[in-house]
Amino acid sequence: MKNMENKFFRINWQKSSQLFLPMLAIITVVIAILFHPESALAQTAAPTTSFNPQVILRNALQWIESLGTVGALAFIGLYIIATVAFLPGSILTLGAGVVFGVVWGSLYVFVGATLGATAAFLVGRYLARGWVANKIVNNQNFAAIDNAVGREGLKIVLLTRLSPIFPFNLLNYAFGVTGVSLKDYFIGSVGMIPGTIMYVYIGSLAGNLALIGTDSQPSHPTIQWAIRIIGFIATVAVTIYVTRIARKALAEEVKINDEV
Template identity: 60%
Template sequence: MGKHRLSLFIRFTILVIFVAMAIIVAKTLNIQGLLQQSLIWIRSLGSFGVIAFIVIYNLATILFIPGSVLTLGGGAIFGVFRGSIYVLIAATIGATFAFLIGRYLSRDRIAGILEKYPKFQAVDRAVGSEGLKIVFLTRLSPLFPFNLLNYAFGITQVSIKDYILGSMGMIPGTVMYVYIGSLTSDLAMVGMESPQTNPILQWSLRIIGFAATVAVSLSVTRIARKALEDDLNS
């Protein structure tokens, strides 16, 4: 095994170990309890709580810790307007960090594998060319896991610009969760109680999510088909 391949193998192994450990830790520890305590601490910090909130949200995103409790907490602490802004900033920064980790620790490895399979390489290029649309639609859909997608997009040819812009698809879901969180009176109950929310708002979000799921499925299928046809005709 050459030095280059050994280096790629080591980086790929590190990424796999990192992801596996993050998932194990998240499953083993009382993550929800820890996040709730973190929210109480953040509120006690006053104006400095925004910085602490963003940092903790970033770490949770990178470590595969579900961010729903923090998103709800953002609404409970900061209200709907400021909470939505802070959550979007925190989620975008955290997602970008995870994207870069996936890209620089494993992208070369994946590219090396794709060289042996020209058809998959063509699909990878095609997805990269329409990255903005694909990222945006997957962010709108609740069926695509947020934390996993951050790393997954990192190993594709999606540009970081398209990735960041496409991540704005998080806005509807984020505002909805922040709004629900703003109805919670006790931070210790964030993520446990279910405040009554506007059913029209709930159904609107579900319809948007369903439409996005269908759209991204059709788009990826079309992109893959076109890439394969171009590959066969070349």
């Protein structure tokens, strides 16, 4: 471990930053198409015998939207289930922006993700410890994180949440086999907030984009879109900045623990 090189942390940030905004723009347009009222993709999918998590989650979001005030509880429950079941939470996070807007969508996603992550953590610790250990036993990067967790549990959980370098669903289970306490793990979930807000914001923009040309279009779209775009750019900038700091701090923490 002492001589292990953590190549995972060595990223060309300049190149990544150049690609980041164009990729987000493409994602926003795609989501807008998916949720456009007149789009065939926005309608309930025809019954199919194949298992398609994306279609299932999208249809679930449409059902949740029809529930009104009860939809928030249904969404949180769905997010918990998706997190434990390894279903793609990104679809739900983006969809929350479309259905609930930025503020409430971010809140519901954070609550659902935190409770779901905690449930997965407990399953990994008490019910599926052997299975989880077999999944990560040959992952050198996680081995480095595991050593660091033994010394700075809360700090490492927080940094990995701020800088999502591992698959979210697997990481929840993986932390269950480490020495981190449930309290530190739960508190460390606040690190998900910047990324959550950013992706919910993307979903919200996509939802507003889908309203263009419909009766629900805002009366002063230019001003409102200018405000939304400025807010979006600021959110992305802050998220990238925080992620860079967290990734650097995590790499340094792992290096220190490798040398101990």
